[in-house]
Amino acid sequence: MAVSLKVNGAIRSVPAEPDTPLLYVLRNDLELNAAKFGCGAAQCGACTVLVNGQPVRSCVTSIDQLNGAEITTLEGLGTIDKPHALQRAFIGEQAAQCGYCINGMIMAAKALLDAKPHPSEAEVREALAGNLCRCGTHGRIIRAVLHAASEMGRT
Amino acid sequence: MNASLSRRDFAKGLGGIVLAFSLDPALAQPGKPLPGSLATNKMLDAWIRINADGTATVFTGKVELGQGILTALAQIAAEELDLPLSRVAMISGDTGRTPNEGVTSGSQSIEYSGTALRLAAAEARALLLELAAAKLQVDASQLRVTDGIISAANGRSIAYAELAAAVDLHREATANVKPKPAGAHKVVGLPVERFDIPGKVTGKAAYVQDLRLPGMVHGRVVRPPRYGSTLASVDETKVRAIPGVIAVVRDGSFLGVIAEREEQAVKARIALTEAARWTLGPELPDPAHIFEHLKALPAKVEVIGTKQSPVDASARVIEASYTKPYMAHASIGPSAAVAQFNDGKLTVWTHSQGVFPLRAEIVKTLKLQAGDVRCVHHEGSGCYGHNGADDVGLDAALLARAVPGKPVRLQWMRDDEFAWEPYGPAMAMQAKASLNGEGRIVDWNYELWSNTHSTRPQSTTGANVLAAWYLAEPQQMGPPTSPPQPAGGGDRNAIPLYDFPSQRVVHHFIQDMPLRVSALRTLGAYANVFALESFMDELALAAGADPVAFRLAHLKDPRGRAAIEKAAQLAGWTPDQKSDGAHGRGIGFAKYKNLACYVAVVADVEVDRASGRVSVLRAFAAADAGLVINPDGLTNQLEGGIIQSTSWTLHEEVKFDRQGILSRDWSNYPILTMPEVPKVEVALINRPDERALGSGEASQGPMVAAIANAFANATGRRIRDLPFHPARVKATLA
Ligand code: FES
Ligand code: FES
Numbered sequence: 026m027a028v029s030l031k032v033n034g035a036i037r038s039v040p041a042e043p044d045t046p047l048l049y050v051l052r053n054d055l056e057l058n059a060a061k062f063g064c065g066a067a068q069c070g071a072c073t074v075l076v077n078g079q080p081v082r083s084c085v086t087s088i089d090q091l092n093g094a095e096i097t098t099l100e101g102l103g104t105i106d107k108p109h110a111l112q113r114a115f116i117g118e119q120a121a122q123c124g125y126c127i128n129g130m131i132m133a134a135k136a137l138l139d140a141k142p143h144p145s146e147a148e149v150r151e152a153l154a155g156n157l158c159r160c161g162t163h164g165r166i167i168r169a170v171l172h173a174a175s176e177m178g179r180t
Numbered sequence: 181m182n183a184s185l186s187r188r189d190f191a192k193g194l195g196g197i198v199l200a201f202s203l204d205p206a207l208a209q210p211g212k213p214l215p216g217s218l219a220t221n222k223m224l225d226a227w228i229r230i231n232a233d234g235t236a237t238v239f240t241g242k243v244e245l246g247q248g249i250l251t252a253l254a255q256i257a258a259e260e261l262d263l264p265l266s267r268v269a270m271i272s273g274d275t276g277r278t279p280n281e282g283v284t285s286g287s288q289s290i291e292y293s294g295t296a297l298r299l300a301a302a303e304a305r306a307l308l309l310e311l312a313a314a315k316l317q318v319d320a321s322q323l324r325v326t327d328g329i330i331s332a333a334n335g336r337s338i339a340y341a342e343l344a345a346a347v348d349l350h351r352e353a354t355a356n357v358k359p360k361p362a363g364a365h366k367v368v369g370l371p372v373e374r375f376d377i378p379g380k381v382t383g384k385a386a387y388v389q390d391l392r393l394p395g396m397v398h399g400r401v402v403r404p405p406r407y408g409s410t411l412a413s414v415d416e417t418k419v420r421a422i423p424g425v426i427a428v429v430r431d432g433s434f435l436g437v438i439a440e441r442e443e444q445a446v447k448a449r450i451a452l453t454e455a456a457r458w459t460l461g462p463e464l465p466d467p468a469h470i471f472e473h474l475k476a477l478p479a480k481v482e483v484i485g486t487k488q489s490p491v492d493a494s495a496r497v498i499e500a501s502y503t504k505p506y507m508a509h510a511s512i513g514p515s516a517a518v519a520q521f522n523d524g525k526l527t528v529w530t531h532s533q534g535v536f537p538l539r540a541e542i543v544k545t546l547k548l549q550a551g552d553v554r555c556v557h558h559e560g561s562g563c564y565g566h567n568g569a570d571d572v573g574l575d576a577a578l579l580a581r582a583v584p585g586k587p588v589r590l591q592w593m594r595d596d597e598f599a600w601e602p603y604g605p606a607m608a609m610q611a612k613a614s615l616n617g618e619g620r621i622v623d624w625n626y627e628l629w630s631n632t633h634s635t636r637p638q639s640t641t642g643a644n645v646l647a648a649w650y651l652a653e654p655q656q657m658g659p660p661t662s663p664p665q666p667a668g669g670g671d672r673n674a675i676p677l678y679d680f681p682s683q684r685v686v687h688h689f690i691q692d693m694p695l696r697v698s699a700l701r702t703l704g705a706y707a708n709v710f711a712l713e714s715f716m717d718e719l720a721l722a723a724g725a726d727p728v729a730f731r732l733a734h735l736k737d738p739r740g741r742a743a744i745e746k747a748a749q750l751a752g753w754t755p756d757q758k759s760d761g762a763h764g765r766g767i768g769f770a771k772y773k774n775l776a777c778y779v780a781v782v783a784d785v786e787v788d789r790a791s792g793r794v795s796v797l798r799a800f801a802a803a804d805a806g807l808v809i810n811p812d813g814l815t816n817q818l819e820g821g822i823i824q825s826t827s828w829t830l831h832e833e834v835k836f837d838r839q840g841i842l843s844r845d846w847s848n849y850p851i852l853t854m855p856e857v858p859k860v861e862v863a864l865i866n867r868p869d870e871r872a873l874g875s876g877e878a879s880q881g882p883m884v885a886a887i888a889n890a891f892a893n894a895t896g897r898r899i900r901d902l903p904f905h906p907a908r909v910k911a912t913l914a
Contacts, residue, residue, distance in 0.1 A: 041441070042423075049443045058390040059383030063512050064594045065446075068846040071512055100383040108382060115381045119373065122820070123246030123562030124380035125513045131381065153854040157846065159512045160246060160562045161820030163857040 028088050032057070033101030043089035047081075048072045050088055051098060059099030059128040063157070070129035070156035074098050080136040099128045102135065111135060114173035115166075122160035129156045134170045143174055207299075208355035216295025217241065218353050221279035225349035227300040228257065230308070234328050234341030235267040238297065241281025242289040243273035243533065243557040247876075248374045249289050256294050259367040260301030260359055262325035263340070270375075273535045273557025283534035283636060285565075285699070302359040307347055312338050371812075376559075388531050388558035389516045389591055396518070397426055399579040399590035400449035401436040403600055404650075406840035407696065408461025411435060419451045428452065429582045432652035436579050438588055449593070463838040465694050471503050471608045475629050479688040484665055485675035487683045491623040495614035498722055500715055502611070502900045504707035506603040506695055506834035508849055513561030515568035515601075516591035519576035521584045526553045530573040531560025537638035538570045538645070542577055545648040545655055564824075566636050566698035568592055568601045571646035578647055595844040600646060603834050604700030605631040605693075607670065609711035613680075619723030621734060624683040626712070630670030631690050632660030633703040646696075662689055663703075667773045673705040673881060676712055677771050678734040695836065702772075702877045706828065707902075709770045709881025710888060714900065717766065717889045726755035727767055727889065737771070739804050742865055743778040744769050746802035750863050751782035757893065762787050764894025768885025770878075777878035778804040778865075781822065783858070783886035787894050789913055792906030796826050796858040796887055801879060803862065806870035814875055815862045821879035822860050827852035829884045833903050 029038045030047075032055060039054040046065075051057045051074070063071030065084045072084040075097040103109035108116065111131050121127050130153060137144055137152035144152070149170045158166065213219035221227070221241070229237045238257045244250045250270045258268045271277055273284075281293055305325065312330040313320035315338055323330050331337035362369070380386050404411070411433040419428055419437060424444030429436045437452050439445035465473040518529040526548065532538040535555035543550050555573065563569055576590040592600075607630045614623040637644045639658020648655040662669035671687040720730035728748045735741055747753075747767065757765055764787070769780040782800045787793075799822050805814055831850045835842040843849040884902070892898040897912045 041443070045441075045443045049441070052390075053392070053442055056392065057383060058385050058387075061387075061389065061513055062591055063514075064846060066594065066845055068594075069512060098383065099381070103382065105378045105382050105384070108378075112381045116373065116377055119377060121246070121374075121377050121380055123512075123559070124377065124386065125511075125561035127381055128383070147855075150855040150857070156854065157512055157851060158854075159510060159564070159824075159851065161823035163823055163854055164819055164860065165816070167854070167857075 030088060030091055030096060031094065032096045033098060039088070041088060044087045047074070047083040047086045047088055047091065047096070051083060057098050057100050061125055061128055063125070070133060071126055073129040073132040073156070075132060075136060078136065078139060080133050099131055102131070110177045111138070111170070111173040114169040114176060118165045118169040118172060120162060120165035120169040122162050126156060126158040130158070130166050134173070137170070138174055138177065142178060146171060207358060214353060214355045215299060217279060217281050217292045218296040218299060218355055221281070221296065222352045224300050224304060224351055224353050226279050227297055228261075228304045228349060230304065230340055230344045230347055230349070232341060232344045234339050234344070235269060236261055236263055237269050237271060239271045239278040240293045240297065241273060241279040241536070242284045242293045243535070244376065244559050245284060245533065246559070246562045249284070250376070251372060251374045252290060253293055253297055254375070255367045255372055257297050257301045259365055260298055261305050261328070263328045265367060265372065267328060274554070275535050275539045276554040276556070280536040283537060285533055298359050299355045299357070300353055302357040303353055303355070304347070304349055306357045307349065308340060308343050311343050311346055386559060387513070388518060388529050388560055389513060391518050391529055391558060391589065393518065393520065393587035396587040396589055397438050397440055397583065398442040398445040399436055399438045399576060399588045400445045400593065401575050401590065401596065402449055402452045402456055403596060404433065404458050404461070406461055406464065409433065409458040410461075412457045412459045414452070414456045416455065419448050419455055422448045422451060427582045429579050431578060432654065433650040434578055434647045436575065438579055438583055446593070464836050464840065466838060467836055470606060471629075473694070474606060474690055475608060475688070477690045477692045479629065479690045482671075482687045482689065483684065484671060484687055485683060485685040487681065489681040491614055491682055492616050495616045495622050496722065497612065497614050498719060499610070499612040500718055500900060502609040502711040502714060504607045504710065504902045506606045506697070507700060507828055507832045508598060508603055508834055508843065509564045509567040509601055509700055510849060510851060511561040511563055511567050511597065514592040514594055514597040515572040516560060516589070517573040517576035518587055518589045519573070519580035520587040521580050524552060526577055526580070528553070528555045528573045528577055529558050530555055530569065531558060531563070532569045532573055533563065533566070534637065537636065538573050541570070541637040541643040541645045541648065542574055544643050545574060545645065545651070546577060546581070565604070565700040566602055566634070568597050570637050571600065574645040574647045598844045598849060599841040600696070602635055602696045602698030605633060605670065605697040607704065607707040609707060611711060611715040613715065613719055615719060615723055619725055621678070621680050621719060622682060624676060624680040626674060626676070626684075627686040627688065628671060628674055628704070628708060629688040629690055630704055631693050631697045632662055633669040633697070633699050634661060634663070635698040660691060660693070666775050668704065670704040671708070672703045672773055673708040673712070673770055675774060677737060677740055677774060678731070679736050680734065695834070701824070702880050705770070705772060705877070705881045706825065706884060709768065710884040710902065713768045713770070713882070713885030714888045714898070717892060718898065728753055729755065731767070731769060739778050739867070740769065740771060743780040743802045743804050746863050746865060747780035747782050747800055750802060750861060751800035753782060759894045759896075762789070762894060764890040764892070766886045766889025766891070766893050768882035768889060770881045772875075772878035772881070776873045777875040779818065779878045779882045781879060781882040781886040783883065783890045785887060785890040785894055787891065787909065792909035792913075794830055794887070794891060794904045794909060795856065796830070799858050799860045799883065799886065801860065801862045801882070802865060803875065803878065804865040804867060805875045805878070806867050806873045808864050808866040811864055814864060817876050818862050818879045819860045821877060822883045823852065823857055825880035825883035826858055826887065828880070829887050829902060830856070830904050833905070
């Protein structure tokens with residue numbers, strides 16, 4: 026059984042059952058590494074991607090719900106050579122220890138900045154409340170998001 | 181003279197990495213082992229190879245755990261080789277290729293691996309110069325090296341690339357070539373961005389979870405309902421009928437499944453869980469009486485830190501007891517591994533902190549030869565000590581054995597990690613002190629009860645990996661061990677740094693382990709500093725003294741005093757701070773392991789009496805870590821520890837009942853979330869003449885005490901049992 030999905034602008038056909046969580050399709054069929062398995066239960070945010078611009082937990086989103094939807098992953102934001110302002114800010118702030126949570130942090134921040142280009146620190150914290158980090162990188166993550174926001178405001 | 185690396189514990193992945201060396205390094209000395217890890221891995225080409233394209237490949241037995249170690253070690257090698265960082269490639273933690281440097285832990289990587297690499301690289305460069313001198317027919321001392329090009333004064337030059345084939349590094353290191361002095365450093369000492377971060381923020385393959393090998397299949401395991409259970413029967417028919425299932429693997433009470441696709445393996449695991457019938461292992465202790473239970477178990481009793489002098493019989497005696505629950509490492513990504521058997525040879529890709537110890541346990545458990553097993557490090561999610569990393573490596577190997585030739589990737593599910601990882605042990609602490617008429621502590625008695633804080637692989641007997649205990653031919657768990665004082669294990673930081681005329685500290689090292697336990701950051705220090713520093717505040721209250729003044733009155737160590745004074749000053753501490761019933765302020769202090777970084781923290785809390793919620797608003801920390809090399813990195817290490825400690829203190833406790841572990845996902849093991857993270861301010865006390873001290877685990881103890889004391893200051897009531905969750909807060913305030 027094949028299902029077709031639009032990921033980072035390209036239509037991709039994947040040989041998976043319709044009830045397959047998007048996360049496994051992204052990671053295994055499309056070889057996109059960024060979204061991570063953390064809990065499989067919508068509790069941690071490591072697997073966050075954007076669906077039509079909204080942050081979604083790909084571990085609990087089956088692919089049959091995504092017909093015609095625009096799916097964006099961290100890979101779709103930018104690359105090492107052409108990073109998105111958020112990616113650049115996370116590198117600039119060195120905002121990662123192990124980095125396992127960072128995909129979710131950036132994707133949730135992307136959705137926030139799209140809706141609210143100049144958030145306060147409290148709004149950044151609130152927007153990332155559902156994304157867990159175990160390494161204690163929170164302070165740097167908040168700084169990176171605020172930095173990216175001011176950067177994006179300038180260009 | 182010792183290896184004198186001034187910055188052995190550098191920025192733990194926070195900020196640019198800067199390292200530098202304060203003094204001349206130790207060279208080889210007659211009759212002494214070679215410095216650093218050269219002592220156990222002597223061949224130069226075990227550390228460094230020069231390639232035909234003029235690049236260098238550098239090997240280390242230490243591994244990246246998100247602390248930025250590989251970037252730092254590359255800086256060291258590039259510096260001594262006079263190569264740009266971009267031409268140095270790192271190979272780490274591979275039993276087939278790298279030196280054996282045991283486990284990566286305890287902030288010792290720069291000291292051991294860094295020293296070895298520094299001396300090996302200096303020697304490799306000298307050998308290259310020797311060859312160049314012969315070819316260019318000049319004296320080696322006349323040569324200069326820039327970016328891998330060796331040039332003579334007469335304008336002739338030769339590149340490392342041209343010498344690569346001729347230079348013979350397959351020889352024992354002499355450690356006689358002096359590395360560069362700090363003043364000549366060009367790469368070391370620079371704030372270099374970590375190599376791994378750009379890939380991690382753009383979705384490049386960075387973790388073992390991202391490894392995809394040709395023909396790879398997916399595994400999942402099914403663990404019993406609780407410790408020590410045995411598999412009575414399993415009806416595999418339904419499981420085998422699930423599309424994509426390749427094999428159900430059973431060895432004794434080890435049970436797993438392999439499928440073509442990952443989601444198929446996840447479905448099959450659910451079916452296999454339902455199909456398995458277990459003979460249950462012993463019940464767990466009653467959590468309501470866990471500390472009585474632990475205290476009644478057989479223990480080795482050790483008396484440490486005794487001081488004697490007569491105690492005034494009229495002194496007031498004050499007593500208090502404290503507890504710390506079992507806590508989880510709770511890595512964000514569950515542990516994972518990939519394993520493959522080919523012609524009887526096994527390869528395991530793993531995020532273990534020690535690929536050689538893991539290999540030793542796999543060899544023993546699967547009855548293989550060491551030469552037939554290779555463990556290769558790939559990063560995983562942060563581990564904070566001994567989590568499920570090694571266990572999942574053996575699990576993957578057991579699955580791969582059933583499908584020879586096929587690589588099997590296995591990531592534990594969330595509940596595998598929570599329910600089966602080795603926890604930081606529960607601890608009980610009891611303190612009793614005597615105050616004389618002048619409000620001075622004249623006698624101090626402290627007892628603690630704890631399990632071991634290390635059951636890591638490679639144990640002396642048996643095997644310390646989970647599945648080994650459940651096989652048809654099982655291994656036993658190795659005997660519990662505890663590092664001796666002054667660093668200590670459960671008794672880490674149990675001896676007060678304060679100057680009491682009379683004291684006695686007793687470590688009850690409990691031997692039986694009703695819950696699985698091992699190393700979690702700080703070992704016993706978090707619990708001991710919580711108890712010791714809470715009790716100091718209780719005594720200050722009894723003596724009618726200000727907590728800061730009371731500490732200073734009992735402490736001679738000038739660096740400790742300076743840290744306390746600095747934190748108080750930073751926070752604007754004033755004696756007799758009156759609380760409005762909701763807001764409070766407290767201080768905590770320790771010198772980590774009694775031999776590393778001094779940290780004092782003042783915390784401000786807000787207590788919501790209605791909901792029982794405690795919020796930590798701010799923390800002001802002062803730290804003396806000796807010579808400061810990278811203030812930004814050091815600040816952030818301390819900040820990370822403060823945030824982690826806030827999470828442990830407010831939320832964390834492994835829940836269980838007599839039937840088994842109940843903490844199986846983030847809803848029953850909550851951790852600190854982004855809105856709850858305190859604002860942290862850190863002041864560093866630079867001691868240019870003192871050795872640089874490790875600081876990655878130094879702030880957790882002072883922070884828990886600061887929160888506890890701030891709570892007592894806010895409410896007039898004291899909580900002596902961790903964590904400070906709403907139900908306990910409400911009960912305390914009722
Ligand atoms: S993995 Fe999806 S929310 Fe945790
Ligand atoms: S950086 Fe490791 S979990 Fe956030």
